[in-house]
Amino acid sequence: MTELQLLDGCAAITEAALAAGCRFFAGYPMSPFTGLLESMSRRMTQAGGTCVNAESEIEGINMALGASAAGARAATGSCGQGIALMQEAIAEMALNQTPMVVFNMARNQQDYFQCTRGGGWGDYRTLTLAPKDVPEAAEHTQLLFWLAERHRMPVILYGDPVLAQTQVGVRIEPRDHGPLPPRDWVLDGSQGGTGHSRQVWTWAMGKVTDPGPGPDGQWRAMAEKFDRIAASEQRSEAYRTEDADTIVVAFGTAALFVAYVVDELRAEGMRVGLFRPVTLWPFPAAALAEVTRTASRVLVFELNAGQMLDDVRQHVHDRETVGFIGGVSIHESGLTFGPLLDAAPIRERIVSAIDGQAPASLPAGRGGAR
Amino acid sequence: MTESPLVDTTAPPPGADGAVPVARARPSLILGEHGLCPGCGEPVALRLLLEVLQELDLVTRAIGVVGHGCYGSFVTIMDVDVLQCLHGRAPSCATGIKRVRPDVAVFTLQGDGDMVNEGLQEVLHTAARSENVTCILLNNGVFGDTGGQQTATTVVGQRTKTSLEGRDPAVHGYPIPIADLVASLPGVAYVARGAVSTPGEVGRTKRLLRTAFERQLEGAGFGLVEILTMCPTGWFVPASSGPGYLAESMVATYALGELSLRGAR
Numbered sequence: 105m106t107e108l109q110l111l112d113g114c115a116a117i118t119e120a121a122l123a124a125g126c127r128f129f130a131g132y133p134m135s136p137f138t139g140l141l142e143s144m145s146r147r148m149t150q151a152g153g154t155c156v157n158a159e160s161e162i163e164g165i166n167m168a169l170g171a172s173a174a175g176a177r178a179a180t181g182s183c184g185q186g187i188a189l190m191q192e193a194i195a196e197m198a199l200n201q202t203p204m205v206v207f208n209m210a211r212n213q214q215d216y217f218q219c220t221r222g223g224g225w226g227d228y229r230t231l232t233l234a235p236k237d238v239p240e241a242a243e244h245t246q247l248l249f250w251l252a253e254r255h256r257m258p259v260i261l262y263g264d265p266v267l268a269q270t271q272v273g274v275r276i277e278p279r280d281h282g283p284l285p286p287r288d289w290v291l292d293g294s295q296g297g298t299g300h301s302r303q304v305w306t307w308a309m310g311k312v313t314d315p316g317p318g319p320d321g322q323w324r325a326m327a328e329k330f331d332r333i334a335a336s337e338q339r340s341e342a343y344r345t346e347d348a349d350t351i352v353v354a355f356g357t358a359a360l361f362v363a364y365v366v367d368e369l370r371a372e373g374m375r376v377g378l379f380r381p382v383t384l385w386p387f388p389a390a391a392l393a394e395v396t397r398t399a400s401r402v403l404v405f406e407l408n409a410g411q412m413l414d415d416v417r418q419h420v421h422d423r424e425t426v427g428f429i430g431g432v433s434i435h436e437s438g439l440t441f442g443p444l445l446d447a448a449p450i451r452e453r454i455v456s457a458i459d460g461q462a463p464a465s466l467p468a469g470r471g472g473a474r
Numbered sequence: 475m476t477e478s479p480l481v482d483t484t485a486p487p488p489g490a491d492g493a494v495p496v497a498r499a500r501p502s503l504i505l506g507e508h509g510l511c512p513g514c515g516e517p518v519a520l521r522l523l524l525e526v527l528q529e530l531d532l533v534t535r536a537i538g539v540v541g542h543g544c545y546g547s548f549v550t551i552m553d554v555d556v557l558q559c560l561h562g563r564a565p566s567c568a569t570g571i572k573r574v575r576p577d578v579a580v581f582t583l584q585g586d587g588d589m590v591n592e593g594l595q596e597v598l599h600t601a602a603r604s605e606n607v608t609c610i611l612l613n614n615g616v617f618g619d620t621g622g623q624q625t626a627t628t629v630v631g632q633r634t635k636t637s638l639e640g641r642d643p644a645v646h647g648y649p650i651p652i653a654d655l656v657a658s659l660p661g662v663a664y665v666a667r668g669a670v671s672t673p674g675e676v677g678r679t680k681r682l683l684r685t686a687f688e689r690q691l692e693g694a695g696f697g698l699v700e701i702l703t704m705c706p707t708g709w710f711v712p713a714s715s716g717p718g719y720l721a722e723s724m725v726a727t728y729a730l731g732e733l734s735l736r737g738a739r
Binding site: 160192295303310 | 502503506532533534535549552557566568570573574575595599
């Protein structure tokens with residue numbers, strides 16, 4: 105067994121990325137992603153890889169795209185605002201089939217739509233994992249490099265400031281997730297002059313001597329691929345839901361706090377459980393429908409104005425049971441969560457909902473949340 | 475169906491007695507016909523590039539990164555490993571490729587809209603980092619692919635669909651001499667500007683490209699070769715007037731020659 109190390113989330117992700125074979129990283133500082141860029145910068149060189157302090161997020165992700173197309177396990181990252189600048193390249197990689205791991209070390213949970221819908225063009229998807237704590241982030245990191253290469257697509261780890269900056273004991277165990285497809289698409293420069301030189305291209309038109317599927321064929325194939333991934337890669341965790349009358353749905357760090365409150369309320373005899381989407385896309389639709397079959401109340405807790413709420417309402421067993429107990433809550437610095445990420449307000453909101461009352465702390469405005 | 479009146483310039487002309495004129499031998503790295511307009515300068519530049527790759531024995535160790543413009547269609551006829559990238563981002567993609575495969579010759583193929591409009595930041599930062607790649611700019615001063623609009627290199631007085639009375643600095647600002655700008659940066663190894671408007675300039679431009687790749691193979695650092703190319707369609711002049719228009723308008727703004735030899739032996 106490997107040694108137990110005291111690492112913050114950024115350092116743990118870095119070690120896990122190296123264990124997964126990542127040898128190229130490019131990024132642009134932005135807190136709390138900055139910590140990941142710094143640890144990658146320090147460790148990547150020691151591991152014989154490359155870390156470029158890119159001059160912009162756009163340059164960073166395109167460097168990583170080039171590195172990945174040339175055969176390196178590559179990654180980049182930022183916070184939601186910087187990830188916004190990367191949307192063009194994320195969509196491009198989804199459609200030209202370049203593997204990539206994107207670390208969104210976000211400031212809050214307001215990037216759910218960005219991770220699961222994206223802002224690029226075309227029929228594309230980004231597989232997104234939302235770890236609840238540092239050890240899981242390290243596990244997810246290795247899984248993501250495997251998923252990115254298996255499906256040849258950009259994948260996202262959705263972290264947050266708590267995850268990035270909390271130090272915990274972690275063991276980085278190299279994981280074997282199984283065989284990967286041949287890397288016969290990698291550009292190594294060797295195929296020039298053969299009539300079958302390689303091409304990484306969203307439009308996939310191929311060479312005149314060796315035509316590709318073209319945009320219609322390529323984009324249909326990608327749509328079918330994402331359909332398959334949507335069906336095969338759903339991951340979730342149900343916690344104390346067996347006989348639960350009330351099920352709270354939460355992801356990431358917020359789910360960790362909800363689990364604590366669930367334990368408190370269970371100790372008091374209340375039949376409350378937690379359902380945690382681990383993949384935000386594909387959303388664990390089948391598992392949510394099943395776990396909410398007998399619940400009379402499904403409460404969505406997320407630190408935003410109600411984004412995952414859309415997915416819960418779409419896939420829950422009975423839409424009429426869904427209530428929203430989350431909300432926007434940002435620290436005055438703008439850089440991390442506000443006071444709503446705590447056991448007491450979460451407990452108050454769950455109990456008020458069960459009692460059929462609006463909690464005193466419910467914000468007046470909830471954006472587009474119904 | 476009558477026989478095509480087009481002259482096949484890819485084979486020796488009748489009566490050549492088996493001698494293959496060098497200027498007519500198609501480089502084997504060109505897989506088929508280009509679909510660009512009569513009088514376009516870009517296929518000439520492509521040919522020079524591919525000839526240089528062959529002459530330097532780089533055929534099986536070269537990766538191109540191609541941007542968006544008319545030349546983007548070359549991806550289907552150039553027999554070289556290629557990443558077709560996003561508009562303007564080729565120097566960044568080339569950076570990633572070269573860092574991963576330092577033994578491969580890495581080049582970009584970009585137009586003025588791609589490099590100087592959309593991707594100005596990418597090319598400047600890549601040059602300042604002195605990445606050991608060769609960026610090739612095909613500069614015709616207009617957005618040819620979309621039908622002749624003003625770019626950041628449209629020369630003063632030039633008429634385009636978005637500067638109908640001619641580029642007026644008071645209204646449209648001034649063109650960016652990208653090669654001169656890059657040549658002023660420390661760490662840049664080789665910057666040159668050529669043209670494909672006359673046989674003499676075609677020959678000189680090929681030598682510039684060859685030197686740029688030689689510098690990359692020596693590990694000298696960033697290289698940029700700007701090639702002025704004719705776009706009679708986008709300039710709204712007859713195909714035969716392209717070379718003359720290029721000489722009168724563009725060369726007056728963009729001086730030809732080697733602009734930085736810092737990486738020279």
